[in-house]
Every structure is written in structure tokens, then in C-alpha cells.
Amino acid sequence: MIEVEVKAHAPNLDEIEEKLVQIGALKLREEYQEDLYFNAPHRDFAQTDEALRIRKTRSGNSEDTYITYKGAKMDEVSKTRKEIEVAVEDPLKVGDIFQNLSFRPVATVRKNRTIYTLGELIITLDEVQGVGNFVEIEKETEEGEDTEEALSEIFATYSKIGIKEGFERSSYLELMGIH
Amino acid sequence: MIEVEVKAHAPNLDEIEEKLVQIGALKLREEYQEDLYFNAPHRDFAQTDEALRIRKTRSGNSEDTYITYKGAKMDEVSKTRKEIEVAVEDPLKVGDIFQNLSFRPVATVRKNRTIYTLGELIITLDEVQGVGNFVEIEKETEEGEDTEEALSEIFATYSKIGIKEGFERSSYLELMGIH
Numbered sequence: 001m002i003e004v005e006v007k008a009h010a011p012n013l014d015e016i017e018e019k020l021v022q023i024g025a026l027k028l029r030e031e032y033q034e035d036l037y038f039n040a041p042h043r044d045f046a047q048t049d050e051a052l053r054i055r056k057t058r059s060g061n062s063e064d065t066y067i068t069y070k071g072a073k074m075d076e077v078s079k080t081r082k083e084i085e086v087a088v089e090d091p092l093k094v095g096d097i098f099q100n101l102s103f104r105p106v107a108t109v110r111k112n113r114t115i116y117t118l119g120e121l122i123i124t125l126d127e128v129q130g131v132g133n134f135v136e137i138e139k140e141t142e143e144g145e146d147t148e149e150a151l152s153e154i155f156a157t158y159s160k161i162g163i164k165e166g167f168e169r170s171s172y173l174e175l176m177g178i179h
Numbered sequence: 180m181i182e183v184e185v186k187a188h189a190p191n192l193d194e195i196e197e198k199l200v201q202i203g204a205l206k207l208r209e210e211y212q213e214d215l216y217f218n219a220p221h222r223d224f225a226q227t228d229e230a231l232r233i234r235k236t237r238s239g240n241s242e243d244t245y246i247t248y249k250g251a252k253m254d255e256v257s258k259t260r261k262e263i264e265v266a267v268e269d270p271l272k273v274g275d276i277f278q279n280l281s282f283r284p285v286a287t288v289r290k291n292r293t294i295y296t297l298g299e300l301i302i303t304l305d306e307v308q309g310v311g312n313f314v315e316i317e318k319e320t321e322e323g324e325d326t327e328e329a330l331s332e333i334f335a336t337y338s339k340i341g342i343k344e345g346f347e348r349s350s351y352l353e354l355m356g357i358h
Contacts (some may be wrong), residue, residue, distance in 0.1 A: 040280065042221035052280065067267075069276040084275050088246075089266035096263050097248040101219065101231065 004150040005138040009166035019161040025116040031059035041102035107178040183329040184317040188345035198340040204295040210238035220281035
């Protein structure tokens, strides 16, 4: 799976939500996410632009955990990259396995995320603790598929919700000064 | 969790099963297991005596997947070692994550396992494809707890089911000549 994804600074998320509703986006859910990022013993993910994390999500009474691997970004304008995510039973056990394999925890990112859909797009509004507010528009494509079309659709949607600048390729980790 | 565990060659598993029933062991379940073992990019698990695997199990209509990490053996007579196991959603995605982190698949072990309990002991009868038939008696203890008592109980149970020799510290992987 390739995740074609563009992020933008958006200090006023309420304003963005109003516009999303106007253009027909549907709210999927709100959740609290806590992401624990690891670095590898045999290469520096800050150099290779990869990421490995354990994500805990909480939405109402439901708690879930995922392992996510992200490959290096694949172009110069978007955050398009390989992403593999798998649900797991227990965040502590997974963290323990990673640490026994000599992967080191480097940072935790905490955020409130509100998720909308619009056609095949996923639009997320993030309040990230200590970092700021952001919109992210994403489309999933298969490996080998052309990503240009997805990018055009994403930027056209940004335009409709009034965002023409403030795009950000740095990850929340990088914005926190970690890598 | 520390797994105190002793394995023995047992060509005739039917005979062992009869004796287990005689001493009051209860059959828990039978399952087919397929274990895909990985080696690390930054150290050789054959040297460090660690293991990382993805286990798929099938029992009736139910299929499950687990990630398991095993630390080095902690004494000279048993297979006692740290073990961390966590259920995951999808074996292919986990394998894909491991391979993107440069962990390499080294071997697959396939077996039919029948599992009994006797008090706090877990007794497994394994028919391992290409390797042979084995009994394994295991007791879980907490880290820091004395493992001597568990070992005595395990060897006393072996004696009751007529096994006094043929103990085997090598893993199925090692017995397959892999490591």
C-alpha cells in the first residue's frame, strides 16, 4: 500500500471542519492517539527517513493497538511513502519485543484526531500536543499505481477548503525536533 | 515471563498420550502450527541464541497469528528463557514489516501439536515435519522467581510418563540444521 498524503498547518480547525461539511465530507470518528516511535540499532531512521511506531488509539470505550512501518518519502512535494500497518493485541508486549531486539524508543506523539472521508480521500484534523494543529489529506493507492492523479485531487480539495499555503512535509517527530 | 521448559524425543506419541491420561492430564486442544523464523541484520541469532518468529496456528476453523521473541537460554540443562508473545492481525503484514526492517526469513517449521495440562504444567506432543516426534513439558514462572522447583516438577512428570532419557536442548530450527 502506498499512502499519498499532504499535510498543512491549520491553526483554526473549527473553520476547516465547517468547510469540510459544506463540500460534503462525512465525519467518521474522533480518537485520541498515542504514538511511540522507535529507532533501529543497525541504521538511523532519521537518516533513512523511515519510521517504526506503536500506535495506541482510544475512541469512546474502544482501545486498539497497531504496529506501523513507514518507508522513505518517494517524491519531493508530498509525504507519499510505503506504509504497512497491522493490529496487535498488546502495546506493552510489542514494545518489549522491539526493545529486546535493540530498537530504542525515541519519542511519544500525542494527539486528538478527527477523521473525515470525502469520496476516496481521508481527511484528518490533528491537534498535536506541543506541536500545533494540522490538516492531512490522504489517498491510498496500490504499489506501482500512478500517484500524480491522487496528488492533484488532494491539492484541489485543499483549495476548496481554503488552504493554499502552509504545506508541511516534516513529520510530527521532526517538528518536535526528534528526527 | 520465564518459560521453564524441557523437551524430549518421543517416537511413539500414542503411548505417551495413554500415560498422560493415566496420570490425570487433560487434553486442551490440537492445532497445526507454521512458524516462520527470522534472523536479525545487526546480530546473528544463531550466535546469540535468540529467536524471532511469526506463528500461524489453525485449530478447527480458527486461525491465529502471533509474534514471538525468545531470549537466550538461561541454564545448562533446560530450555528456560525469556519469552514474549503477542497476538497480531495478519501474518503477511508482520512479515512485510520485519523484511522492511532488514530481518531475513531463515526457515519454516511445520508441526501438529497436541496440548495437555496437568496442574500448572503444559505438556505438548509435537509431530514436526522433517524432524521427528517430541514431548515438551513447560511451566511458566515470573522473572526473578526460582526455576529449580519448576525443573524438579518437570523431570518428575517425565519419569511418570516413562521418559528418562532422550532429552533435547536443541530447538527444532537447530535440529533442522538452521541454527
